[in-house]
Amino acid sequence: MDRNRRWLIAWGLGYASVGGASVLVPLYAIALDASLAFVGLIAATAALVGVPGAVAWAALAARTDRRRPFVLVALGATAGVLALVPFVDSPAAVLVLNAALWFVIAAAVPVLNLVVVEGAPVDEWDGRIASLNAWQGYGWVAGLVLGTAWTLAAPRFGVAPLVGQRLLFFALAVVATVALSLARLWYPEPSTVSAERFRRVYARLARSNWGAGRYLRASLYGPTRMYWGLRTLRVRGDRSGRAGGGRVPNPFARFAPALRRYVLAVVVFSLGFAVFWGPVPAFLAGRVDAGAVFGVYLAGNLGSAVCYGPAGRLARRYAPYVIQIGALAGRASLFPAVAVVALVLPALPGYSLAFGLIGATWAFIAVTTAGIVTRLADEATRGAALGVQAAAAGLATAVGSAVGGVVAGAVGYLATFALGAALVAAGIGLVVLARRPSDYRSARNVST
Numbered sequence: 001m002d003r004n005r006r007w008l009i010a011w012g013l014g015y016a017s018v019g020g021a022s023v024l025v026p027l028y029a030i031a032l033d034a035s036l037a038f039v040g041l042i043a044a045t046a047a048l049v050g051v052p053g054a055v056a057w058a059a060l061a062a063r064t065d066r067r068r069p070f071v072l073v074a075l076g077a078t079a080g081v082l083a084l085v086p087f088v089d090s091p092a093a094v095l096v097l098n099a100a101l102w103f104v105i106a107a108a109v110p111v112l113n114l115v116v117v118e119g120a121p122v123d124e125w126d127g128r129i130a131s132l133n134a135w136q137g138y139g140w141v142a143g144l145v146l147g148t149a150w151t152l153a154a155p156r157f158g159v160a161p162l163v164g165q166r167l168l169f170f171a172l173a174v175v176a177t178v179a180l181s182l183a184r185l186w187y188p189e190p191s192t193v194s195a196e197r198f199r200r201v202y203a204r205l206a207r208s209n210w211g212a213g214r215y216l217r218a219s220l221y222g223p224t225r226m227y228w229g230l231r232t233l234r235v236r237g238d239r240s241g242r243a244g245g246g247r248v249p250n251p252f253a254r255f256a257p258a259l260r261r262y263v264l265a266v267v268v269f270s271l272g273f274a275v276f277w278g279p280v281p282a283f284l285a286g287r288v289d290a291g292a293v294f295g296v297y298l299a300g301n302l303g304s305a306v307c308y309g310p311a312g313r314l315a316r317r318y319a320p321y322v323i324q325i326g327a328l329a330g331r332a333s334l335f336p337a338v339a340v341v342a343l344v345l346p347a348l349p350g351y352s353l354a355f356g357l358i359g360a361t362w363a364f365i366a367v368t369t370a371g372i373v374t375r376l377a378d379e380a381t382r383g384a385a386l387g388v389q390a391a392a393a394g395l396a397t398a399v400g401s402a403v404g405g406v407v408a409g410a411v412g413y414l415a416t417f418a419l420g421a422a423l424v425a426a427g428i429g430l431v432v433l434a435r436r437p438s439d440y441r442s443a444r445n446v447s448t
């Protein structure tokens with residue numbers, strides 16, 4: 001590895017801590033008697049705080065003209081937050097600390113993007129950003145592996161479940177501390193790529209392989225894409241405004257009707273994803289032990305990881321609408337099946353299989369989304385369209401996570417998972433309405 005890029009190893013280790021905490025936090029809240037609605041709220045707040053964190057830190061980075069401190073603070077704060085969690089004994093405190101964790105991780109996004117493309121020509125930026133996402137994804141999976149091994153081994157040594165969870169938080173804090181030490185040692189020279197230049201180029205990047213190694217989340221775009229998509233949206237709006245540089249009050253109004261329908265489809269099926277995922281930690285915790293919960297999430301991530309390549313190849317060969325509709329239909333059928341899978345299969349193998357398949361559908365959905373938006377948007381609105389879609393998916397994720405927890409607490413898991421499936425099915429209908437006749441032809445015959 002290039003000497004100036006060794007810091008990616010440190011960031012990947014930091015993401016291992018975050019990946020382990022992503023499952024451990026809701027399990028710990030459940031152990032502290034958090035309700036289903038509260039578990040959904042934890043997921044919702046994590047989804048909401050990312051972009052404000054990135055906006056706030058980007059402003060500070062621009063004002064101070066420094067970047068290294070923000071990466072180091074993100075890793076140091078991760079270690080500190082994870083070390084504090086075992087000392088709290090209320091779900092509300094867990095929610096606050098988890099929100100702080102996601103705030104600082106997402107806040108490093110604008111800095112990381114600028115650093116990773118430092119010294120590279122524009123035609124290499126896609127590959128470097130994909131590499132950043134891959135290291136994050138590998139770290140996330142490593143954190144789940146650590147959580148699985150830890151929680152399965154702890155009972156063999158007579159460690160009580162709650163004590164084992166607290167010790168795991170400390171272990172993840174140690175991993176983040178090691179990441180901080182390596183980042184201090186390996187962090188490259190200060191970046192000279194300006195935020196303005198990155199923002200201009202961002203709208204032109206292909207983003208065809210950015211999904212490689214991504215972790216399994218409900219949102220179609222993580223904080224990286226959402227933040228820069230919104231930055232691009234703001235600038236495009238300024239340039240397209242009224243005389244005198246006025247900002248367009250409603251950029252959505254400039255989109256073609258088919259693109260508007262597709263963005264609405266993203267909102268609806270993203271809501272369905274989040275309604276399902278919000279109560280999943282509590283659902284699994286009531287049916288398998290903590291180690292198995294980590295294992296099930298790991299199966300979902302691996303299902304995504306192994307399918308990103310095939311999804312990309314299919315998206316290049318066939319119309320992305322066809323692929324996405326099939327993946328959405330598969331996911332809609334799998335959501336309610338999760339509630340009854342243990343009736344026909346042993347619990348752990350059954351849930352691992354179901355979540356592995358759900359993860360596989362995510363790979364096809366994630367890979368085809370940018371291609372569909374690109375086809376529906378013209379050159380003048382493409383960057384704005386990606387920004388609007390990213391923001392819409394993120395907001396839907398936050399709302400859906402909270403709704404899923406509330407509904408599960410009121411009417412049970414089967415009805416909640418069925419609601420998620422119904423929303424995904426409604427999203428499929430909107431995707432169908434958004435397509436054009438040419439979009440069902442082979443991708444080799446579609447002009448992009």
